[in-house]
Amino acid sequence: MKQxxxxxxxxxxxxxxxxVRDEFPALHQQVNGYPLAYFDHAATAQKxxxxxxxxxxxxxxxNANVHRGVHSLSQRATLAYEEARQKxxxxxxxxxxxxxxxxxGTTASVNVVALSWGRAHLKPGDEVLVTGLExxxxxxxxxxxxxxxxxxxxxxxxxxFGEVSTDSVAEMLHSKTRIFAFSWISNALGTINPAxxxxxxxxxxxxxxxxxxxxxxxxxxxxVQHLGVDFLxxxxxxxxxxxxxxxxxxxxxxxxxxxxxxxxxxxxxxxTYEKSTWADLPYRLEAxxxxxxxxxxxxxxxxxxxxxxxxxxxxxxxxxxxxxLEKLSEIPQIRFIGSPKERAGVIxxxxxxxxxxxxxxxxxxxxxxxxxxxxxxxxxxxxxxxTGTCRVSLAIYNTFEEIDQLDRAIKRALRLLxxxxxx
Amino acid sequence: MMNIPSNMKSIQDQLAADFEYLDDWEERYAxxxxxGKEVQGLSPEEKTSDNLIRGCQSRVWLITRYENxxxxxxADSEAFIARGIIALLMxxxxxxxxxxxxxxxxxxxERIGLTAHLSPGRANGLAGMLSxxxxxxxxxxxxxxxx
Numbered sequence: 206m207k208q209x210x211x212x213x214x215x216x217x218x219x220x221x222x223x224x225v226r227d228e229f230p231a232l233h234q235q236v237n238g239y240p241l242a243y244f245d246h247a248a249t250a251q252k253x254x255x256x257x258x259x260x261x262x263x264x265x266x267x268n269a270n271v272h273r274g275v276h277s278l279s280q281r282a283t284l285a286y287e288e289a290r291q292k293x294x295x296x297x298x299x300x301x302x303x304x305x306x307x308x309x310g311t312t313a314s315v316n317v318v319a320l321s322w323g324r325a326h327l328k329p330g331d332e333v334l335v336t337g338l339e340x341x342x343x344x345x346x347x348x349x350x351x352x353x354x355x356x357x358x359x360x361x362x363x364x365x366f367g368e369v370s371t372d373s374v375a376e377m378l379h380s381k382t383r384i385f386a387f388s389w390i391s392n393a394l395g396t397i398n399p400a401x402x403x404x405x406x407x408x409x410x411x412x413x414x415x416x417x418x419x420x421x422x423x424x425x426x427x428x429v430q431h432l433g434v435d436f437l438x439x440x441x442x443x444x445x446x447x448x449x450x451x452x453x454x455x456x457x458x459x460x461x462x463x464x465x466x467x468x469x470x471x472x473x474x475x476x477t478y479e480k481s482t483w484a485d486l487p488y489r490l491e492a493x494x495x496x497x498x499x500x501x502x503x504x505x506x507x508x509x510x511x512x513x514x515x516x517x518x519x520x521x522x523x524x525x526x527x528x529x530l531e532k533l534s535e536i537p538q539i540r541f542i543g544s545p546k547e548r549a550g551v552i553x554x555x556x557x558x559x560x561x562x563x564x565x566x567x568x569x570x571x572x573x574x575x576x577x578x579x580x581x582x583x584x585x586x587x588x589x590x591x592t593g594t595c596r597v598s599l600a601i602y603n604t605f606e607e608i609d610q611l612d613r614a615i616k617r618a619l620r621l622l623x624x625x626x627x628x
Numbered sequence: 629m630m631n632i633p634s635n636m637k638s639i640q641d642q643l644a645a646d647f648e649y650l651d652d653w654e655e656r657y658a659x660x661x662x663x664g665k666e667v668q669g670l671s672p673e674e675k676t677s678d679n680l681i682r683g684c685q686s687r688v689w690l691i692t693r694y695e696n697x698x699x700x701x702x703a704d705s706e707a708f709i710a711r712g713i714i715a716l717l718m719x720x721x722x723x724x725x726x727x728x729x730x731x732x733x734x735x736x737x738e739r740i741g742l743t744a745h746l747s748p749g750r751a752n753g754l755a756g757m758l759s760x761x762x763x764x765x766x767x768x769x770x771x772x773x774x775x
Contacts, residue, residue: 237653560707562686570653578685592706593685621654622661622708 220517226602228253228509239572242607247392247551247598248576250423250445252506259505260447260498270494272471286497289504290487296507297437298428299454303486306453306460307495311419312342314438314453315386317490318415319346321463322384322436326413329355332381334412336374336398337363337588338391341581343417347386356383363588367394367543375406384413390420393580393596394543395551404434413459419443423600424522424549426515435459441499446506450499453490460486467492518601522550525599525608532612533597538624539615542594550599553580559622561593567618568595573611632698633723636732640720640739647740656741657709664711667718670704681756686710688753690760694768698723701761705753713754717761726765726772734758 226232229251234241243251263285269278271286287302294302308314327333333347337360351358359382361373369387378385385407389400400416407414415436418427423444429437436459441450455463465472465483469492474482483489510518529552533539542553556564565577576596579586586592597611619625633639650656670679670689679689686707693700701722703714716736721729737754 560686560710562707563709565685566709567657570657592687617654621658 220513220521222521222601222604225513226604228255229602230254230257232602236572236574237570240610242573242603242610244573244575244597244599244603244607244611246423246600246603247420247443247580247596249442249448250600251602252445252447252502253509255509256446256502256505260502263498263501268498271497272488282497285504286495286500289500292504292507293452296427296511297452297454298430300430301457304454304457304460306455306487306490307500308438308451308453309449309496310442310451311417311438311440312346312451314436314451315343315415315417316346317453317463317466318386318436318438318455319350320466322413322459323347323350323354323356325462325464326383327351327354327356330381331356331383332359332379333357334359334361334377334382334385334387336361336369336387337585338367338369338394338396338398339386339388339582339585340392340417340419341583342419343386343388343415344584360584361387363585366545367391367396367589368545369396369398371399371402371406374403378407378410378412380410382407382410382412384415386415386417388417388420390418390424390549390551391543391545391582391585392420392551393582393585393594394545394553395548395598396543396545397547397549399547400434401432404432408433420549420551423510424518429454441503441506444503444506445509447496447499447502450496450503452503457486460490463490465489465492469493471495513601521601522599525603525605526550526552528605529597529599529608529611532608533615536612536615536619538619542589542591552597553594554597555591555594556619556624559619559624561595563622564595564615564618567621568611568614571610571614571617573614575611631723633719636720636724636728640734640736643716643719643736644739650741653741657712660712660716661708662712663715663719664708664713667704667711667715668702669711670702674702675704681753681760686753688714688757690714690757692761692764692768694726694764694771697772698725699729699761699765699768703757710753714757717754717757721761726768729765730762730769 231251232243267278267281269282271283273279290302290305293305333351333356335344335347347358359377361369361377363369390397404414414434416434418437418439422439435456437454439452442448472484472489472492474484538556539554542555561577578593580596647656650659674691675689679691681688681690686705688705688710690703705711705714
């Protein structure tokens with residue numbers, strides 16, 4: 206019944222998954238007397254030693270502010286910072302490093318677009334289109350932009366499987382739509398949306414597009430040129446990099462038209478008491494001292510992911526997902542929320558009669574880290590008539606043994622909660 | 629329900645002793661959830677947003693009533709463990725005087741071996757419930773002092 210990781214590593218060719226897992230120090234600990242089984246990757250990923258070391262090394266040897274000093278440390282820090290920008294540009298196939306803006310996270314990236322682009326382009330009568338699958342990070346900023354400009358927010362509905370149909374998208378993209386902002390992968394259900402097709406549909410009608418790729422960056426290669434998307438946002442911490450750092454990609458021709466949202470150091474050309482002029486891209490959108498250590502950590506995270514390779518990552522994740530779905534399906538009390546055909550390594554479920562909070566606590570007692578609650582997607586939860594779910598999210602460092610541990614822990618928790626199989 | 633309870637220190641001691649008999653986390657949670665089943669709960673009309681305690685992953689509603697110089701409370705939650713926490717709080721605080729409530733050192737969570745989940749930092753509503761009870765006790769004390 207239990208697949209061993211050895212047999213699986215055979216299937217996935219050369220990758221030694223135990224060695225990959227060993228790179229993550231935080232995974233090797235006991236929680237409440239059990240080995241930690243970390244299934245909360247979609248909230249934040251664990252960090253490999255290479256990322257932690259790169260950031261420590263920066264603080265120990267190279268710490269200096271960037272773009273300012275002529276001294277050697279500042280030169281080294283600036284070089285590392287700008288090399289990371291080039292690497293990030295290559296990572297998502299951007300044409301030019303100046304199309305990469307470092308922010309504090311996906312949320313900040315979406316907010317910059319909603320505030321700056323929104324203020325310049327939205328007016329009463331216009332529509333902003335998002336889907337019913339959005340994380341609050343790609344919903345609330347648009348509500349705020351609409352309130353500010355008089356534009357209207359429209360939502361493409363989600364079906365019973367937790368999918369958004371391309372036909373519905375096509376129908377709702379029309380002459381009043383100014384921007385279509387959507388998540389590529391749903392954080393709550395794991396639904397993978399056909400990002401390329403949706404961007405093409407919008408482009409045919411001259412509509413600006415934004416992709417929330419927060420759940421994509423660690424799992425799937427991103428090619429912004431192939432996508433043809435105008436803006437794309439993601440966070441370093443969900444791709445095994447540090448917290449507090451995000452990326453806003455924008456096509457240069459559009460970024461050049463954006464007014465800065467934040468003013469301050471590093472983003473100016475000339476300042477007098479009367480007025481200021483802005484620096485060139487990307488600096489005009491990066492006011493103040495940036496998260497230098499974070500950028501260096503992101504650079505190491507990119508190296509780490511690329512050293513494993515997308516094919517291996519995708520094969521491993523889909524094997525883990527299939528195994529987890531198989532095991533959880535065998536527990537009769539579990540009801541999956543969302544059953545999208547195209548699904549990333551995320552499984553949301555409820556047990557009728559049991560609050561996700563209770564289950565989450567009783568699983569934590571057995572070393573299982575998963576997410577309970579609304580996953581920052583309250584409207585989506587309402588759509589399914591629930592207040593929250595338990596969410597298992599998987600990453601390459603998870604093991605089949607951990608999924609077995611999860612299976613045993615859920616059964617034990619349900620016994621304790623008095624929810625027997627016969628119910 | 630209007631029976632005047634014993635003093636809070638001895639109630640906490642008694643509860644701590646009850647939990648001491650239980651061997652492992654499973655037994656402790658089972659007992660906590662059993663205590664929760666005794667909580668009378670609230671009617672749907674009482675589950676208003678005013679009575680909702682913020683900051684809990686599971687929704688918790690709490691109502692207090694000041695009568696005969698004592699604070700009486702009723703509460704409800706949709707989660708079994710949160711109802712267990714409510715039961716503990718009710719056993720300790722229900723029917724006590726506002727000044728006693730404000731002076732009591734509530735250290736039961738640490739003493740019953742469920743610290744990890746009953747600590748105020750967890751999104752379990754315990755901190756919210758405690759601060760609501762103390763807030764209402766302060767208000768009641770204000771009323772008492774004015775009379």
